[in-house]
Amino acid sequence: MMGASGPLPPPRVTPTQLRVAAPPTAAVTRPAPAVTPGRTWEVSASQSISYAVQLCPGVLEPTNPALARAGTDPDRDSRRRFVVIDDAVDELYGNRIRSYFAKHEIEGRFVIFDSCEERKTIDSVLELVECLDAFELDRRREPLIAIGGGVLSDVVGLLASMYRRSTPYVRVPTTLMGLVDAGIGIKTGVNHDGHKNRLGSYHAPVHALLDPTFLNTLDSRHISNGLAEILKIALVCDRQLFELLMRHGPELRRTRFAAPELSEESGEVLVRSIQGMIEQLQPNLWEGQLERVVDYGHTFSPTIEMRALPELLHGEAVAIDMAITTMIAWRRGMMTRDECDDVLDVTRSLGLPTWHDVCAPGLLMDSLRETTRHRDGLQRLPLQNGIGRATFVNDVSYAELAGACTDLRRAA
């Protein structure tokens, strides 16, 4: 970044110098205070954010200006962009992406990122920092662009939030998971030390462009992966969406939301789930409120997913978590047996698992304890109360988890 003088040498880092302190011994003498005590300043401020989540079919059409303009001021536009592309997306759409930017006379720096849960690390973020440094980003006029799935979106989001303390970015999700979940909110994150999303931030994109036509090239396992989050929204806040999934889910999955004869239904499923997600997120973007129905399916799944890595996709772990909590809700009389069967049947019909052998009552209990710590000392576990409604409970026991495991193992 230093122009003609060449880059500065990296700072020298001394080896690990953290150490844990010895126990107390004696006290040091203290001088008299020189300032009147008690003077206090209260610093208060409010930060407003606003961003558009836009359904934008054909985002790579050369005639569609949305992506070229996203996050910029037309009066003082820059003709450069730093674009991070998922490697699978690059294979399928790389040429169209390059043509798109060329057509719009934007000089793109395209970085291909091998997205998988194992690459969701701080090291990946730092590799991208290096590329950004080399690009010499003008951070106010050249929003980063992330084209890919949930992992890529989370990694680029964290990069954008840390780089120069905050850099704008545009999300272009290419998976169903991205379209209905990861691409919509403001969370970013990477896994660390065996913990899901241990490091991250809240950093809103300047624009999210949702193009369902990307689904056409998505493998059916990843369609199922996204359907898990759609099912989640259905189960906790939209019974009609559940009925749509029950009736059309398998066909939507098979046709990747692109069958002309189901265009109305596929549109409705996508719009309802995006709408439901935004309604839940918007009043609680920074998660000050800890009782979140969108946490449904996300109590046990972080541990299940990390433990089974790389075997389970995020949505698959969420589906298993939802199956477990469905059994708990049934055992508590919050759901009928029929409702319970409907949930498990629909889960399976969407190509999602309801069980994995890593599940054991002890592991689930550990996971619940960990989540409890994350939720300020209470379980705040959303359970279905019928279909399309959730209630929070704080008293799930080991015995209930063991019972749910027995039920599900038997059914698997």
Next chain:
Amino acid sequence: MMGASGPLPPPRVTPTQLRVAAPPTAAVTRPAPAVTPGRTWEVSASQSISYAVQLCPGVLEPTNPALARAGTDPDRDSRRRFVVIDDAVDELYGNRIRSYFAKHEIEGRFVIFDSCEERKTIDSVLELVECLDAFELDRRREPLIAIGGGVLSDVVGLLASMYRRSTPYVRVPTTLMGLVDAGIGIKTGVNHDGHKNRLGSYHAPVHALLDPTFLNTLDSRHISNGLAEILKIALVCDRQLFELLMRHGPELRRTRFAAPELSEESGEVLVRSIQGMIEQLQPNLWEGQLERVVDYGHTFSPTIEMRALPELLHGEAVAIDMAITTMIAWRRGMMTRDECDDVLDVTRSLGLPTWHDVCAPGLLMDSLRETTRHRDGLQRLPLQNGIGRATFVNDVSYAELAGACTDLRRAA
């Protein structure tokens, strides 16, 4: 964190898989969109923050409850704290810190951090993440506590902002730089790849406890280091503060703000500079407004500091930057020769440099270009317009920088 089952294995990371894409060749065919285009959701929200900056002499007095209570809810307090302590502070105050927490029946986990600019790295943050994981932090009831100087405050601040996407923390600055600058605002950051604060965040502490009695054990070079930021506030927005520094600066420095006969003056200097800093910061906490008078002294200094590492302290690099801009302001007729001499004399009387041999017009120009990129394409360089007032300019030239260098080298 997984209790009885032991920690999860770390995710496997495949080797560097970023690559830069090949140029475009041909386009993939695209299916027809299934969703009516144009549907847009506007997501808007506002995040309010509020924190106290409190002058609190005797923060380690066993009878002073401020630190034990900071950032907690008395109704549902936790008796544990994760405390990061600067190693030099630990040597002088470690026993008193441990006694303080013991007296308040708080189980502390004390981590000693070797603070120096070279340790202001993402690796340091990750080392602390490991300690935090082992501590099993209850993030809503156990605010992290950072006791140390600016580097420690910046590193722990970034840790707190990333850990579980946001964790509360309390700042207890122990240096003058911390008291009047780094400990007050909401910025966090680490250096990366030779760039000052390349990675960071805006993350407000829940409480900042400013205890000037720590200054009594600070070496005079670090007193000077903090005086640079006090001088900055004086030069751009508080002429009276400048006069106080001119009259009492050397004596305040010599007595570390603790001389009984200067207690009024030392209190006034501290309060005025903290007040001035907060007045500038509060309306612009997230730096949406790019013309910041508190950026005075911070245009060339990041490069000077990183280039001279580890030779110059932050405030020393800031003092050199201010000397350079003072000469530019004089050459532009914005300051008289007398004012200019007063500024340089006061700078030197505070034990601060006005020159370093790494300064060369080429390096300064590169630095200005880099800062210009950071400030959205305009220099937005604050220059003194007399003493105690600043004006922003956008047209500083290589010739002016060369002139300023000649003037200062001659005077050094």
